[in-house]
Amino acid sequence: QKEVEQDPGPLSVPEGAIVSLNCTYSNSAFQYFMWYRQYSRKGPELLMYTYSSGNKEDGRFTAQVDKSSKYISLFIRDSQPSDSATYLCAMSVAAGNKLTFGGGTRVLVKP
């Protein structure tokens, strides 16, 4: 069993819809949770950074962490075709430690 599980998709939504992404994990020591966006043949770009449980909002993005369920989510409101990419969740035990990535979910927003 992988430490971090993520549905590979693809997840196809119409433009303007809400994109809902999630990851589950098994290591209860994870404290820091991140979401990255990766376009094809490019490096990952940090979208959201969350410490411990709770919600965090930044523009059209909302990240949620539920440590009791070992479950994290990312929501993208008013999705745009430019949001089409692979979204990777990542987590670490301590700040600055190595990251453990999920497998990534490919998202396609259709105009």
Add this chain to the structure above:
Amino acid sequence: GAVVSQHPSWVICKSGTSVKIECRSLDFQATTMFWYRQFPKQSLMLMATSNEGSKATYEQGVEKDKFLINHASLTLSTLTVTSAHPEDSSFYICSALSWRGRKETQYFGPGTRLLVL
């Protein structure tokens, strides 16, 4: 934001040759950099952690004599793939650790695509 560059962006080489990839943090100093490998449609797999002025820490299963890492300054880490073979063909991505707003975050380079013939 924190900017990380990689050079070259892509390289094609013959089997048996060595290839050096550079990772630079352009607007911040990074005592720690990470090297990842990503195969098509797969996630990033950490290869090693590079610390400035000390030996790199390799993940289990990664050959340290094949993947040489040097972190000689606070803005530059290099990965050398020695005696490359076709199975080493992959997308290599580095990240640099930045301390911003009381949190340490990894910022990634654009990646280097390596094709070994």
